[in-house]
């Protein structure tokens with residue numbers, strides 16, 4: 012089973028250190044981990060560091076991977092400038108690192124990713140003409156079609172309507188279990204974190220301030236200290252944890 016552990020991971024842009032000695036316990040395939048923290052805390056920077064786009068101190072330890080490139084990364088902003096159809100864009104993502112000889116299996120994976128994310132009907136559309144939410148679902152399809160063992164998602168639901176937010180998070184939860192994939196998602200919606208993730212890690216000004224089971228990490232105290240909001244967490248009528256924000260501190 013794939014595992015990911017951060018050991019005193021640091022990262023800088025030029026001389027400015029952004030991440031400082033971030034260490035975590037070992038996360039495992041099948042888990043969904045929320046990466047939390049206020050704006051500019053360093054969440055995207057941590058993803059770039061894990062993905063290998065940024066170098067820095069410390070170690071990103073990945074063990075038990077079946078493939079040479081086990082990590083896929085869905086960045087936050089996905090401007091689409093190339094003249095490609097949605098289908099072609101997902102196929103191109105699929106072929107990254109696999110050469111250009113497209114097999115039937117690759118096409119089947121593209122179909123499945125588009126189907127799973129509910130955008131199969133957009134296959135022929137030019138990626139330049141998609142709405143923000145459609146583009147976000149396309150990015151998720153481009154990441155999933157690579158069959159990653161570790162999937163890093165930077166605010167994957169930020170442009171989606173409520174129904175699609177729940178839909179995407181439900182699919183990710185299921186895929187993590189079915190494929191024993193480790194998913195790490197940066198989220199600003201702490202209610203979603205409570206509902207859909209097993210573990211949570213919180214960055215503040217580039218430092219990890221807490222990490223553990225989400226229901227032990229996301230507490231009124233954390234919301235007050237880190238996010239400066241007063242909030243309660245209560246079970247909804249279905250017994251699921253619900254975050255009720257009362258206001259700014």
Ligand SMILES: Nc1ncnc2c1ncn2[C@@H]1O[C@H](COP(=O)(O)OP(=O)(O)OP(=O)(O)O)[C@@H](O)[C@H]1O
Nearest residue numbers: 024029048049050051052053054055056057087197
């Ligand atoms: N390419 C870059 N060059 C220089 N500084 C950068 C660069 N990218 C990000 N930063 C800075 O690094 C810090 C962390 O940014 P990062 O995008 O990692 O935060 P974040 O937690 O993802 O924020 P948000 O929730 O607002 O998306 C910020 O102060 C940001 O201005």
